Amino acid sequence: MYLCCQLLFKYLPQHDYIFAAIAKQVPQARFIFVDRPRRNYVAAQFRSRLQTAFAKFDLDYQRYCIVMPTLPMDDYLSLSLVADVFLDTIGFSGGCTSFDSIACNLPIVTLPSEFMRGRHSYGILQVLGVTDTIAQTEADYIEIAVRLGLDPEWRKDIKARMRLREDDLFDDLTCVRALEDFFKEKVNAGFS
Numbered sequence: 001m002y003l004c005c006q007l008l009f010k011y012l013p014q015h016d017y018i019f020a021a022i023a024k025q026v027p028q029a030r031f032i033f034v035d036r037p038r039r040n041y042v043a044a045q046f047r048s049r050l051q052t053a054f055a056k057f058d059l060d061y062q063r064y065c066i067v068m069p070t071l072p073m074d075d076y077l078s079l080s081l082v083a084d085v086f087l088d089t090i091g092f093s094g095g096c097t098s099f100d101s102i103a104c105n106l107p108i109v110t111l112p113s114e115f116m117r118g119r120h121s122y123g124i125l126q127v128l129g130v131t132d133t134i135a136q137t138e139a140d141y142i143e144i145a146v147r148l149g150l151d152p153e154w155r156k157d158i159k160a161r162m163r164l165r166e167d168d169l170f171d172d173l174t175c176v177r178a179l180e181d182f183f184k185e186k187v188n189a190g191f192s
Contacts, residue, residue: 002145003083003106005034005076008046010092016053018090021142023064024057026149031087032079033067043067080104084155085148090141093120102128102166107158109145111135128169130161 002022004011011033023029035043047067054061071079077100080086086101088094088110094101098121101108110133112122125131133148135141148155 001083001085002029002031002149003080003086003101004031004089005079005086005097006089006092006094008033008035008042010089011046012089012091013049015090015138016049017056018138018142018145019050019065019087020054020057020059020061022145022149023054023059025142025146029064029149031065032083033065034070034076035067036070076100077104080106085109085145087145088121090138091118093118093122095120098124099169102162102169105159105163107133107148107155107162109133109135109141109148111138111141124169127172128162129165130158132158 002019004019019031023031033046047061047065050061050065054064080100081104083104083106086094086097086106086108088098088108090111091113093110093112094108098108098110102124108121108125110121110125112119112134122134125134133144135144148158
């Protein structure tokens with residue numbers, strides 16, 4: 001089960017084929033997307049795009065894709081705990097969802113882009129020290145996602161290393177201390 005829980009507007013049309021390319025190689029794949037009910041028109045457009053992308057691979061997107069309504073936090077975390085892989089959006093990376101995935105030991109496939117908005121998961125995985133699932137190209141992204149779907153031992157290894165290193169991420173006070181120092185410097189500069 002591939003969890004794809006970013007806001008649907010983050011999924012760009014040029015990347016729709018990626019889900020179908022993964023499904024072509026992982027026949028048992030299921031992609032779980034999350035819809036925001038107030039934006040039904042976005043979900044309808046997204047479903048139409050998926051239908052087109054999967055058809056190009058001679059696949060029925062409805063066999064592979066589930067678009068769920070927004071879930072309460074407990075249900076969302078439960079879904080994250082039973083999913084196998086988190087597919088980060090390309091070009092507009094996850095932030096909170098990536099942290100949630102790591103807390104649930106859910107491997108993240110990401111492809112960093114040029115701008116900061118597409119590099120959150122990349123940075124998070126760098127701090128975590130588990131970089132095996134950081135892709136360099138779209139083809140690499142597909143290959144990593146396929147391998148995670150087909151190779152439970154590798155997926156288990158990634159999860160174990162994430163679990164071992166999660167304190168390096170969640171207990172890192174470097175940013176907090178830097179912000180404290182900044183405020184102290186500004187306050188002291190104002191009184192001197």
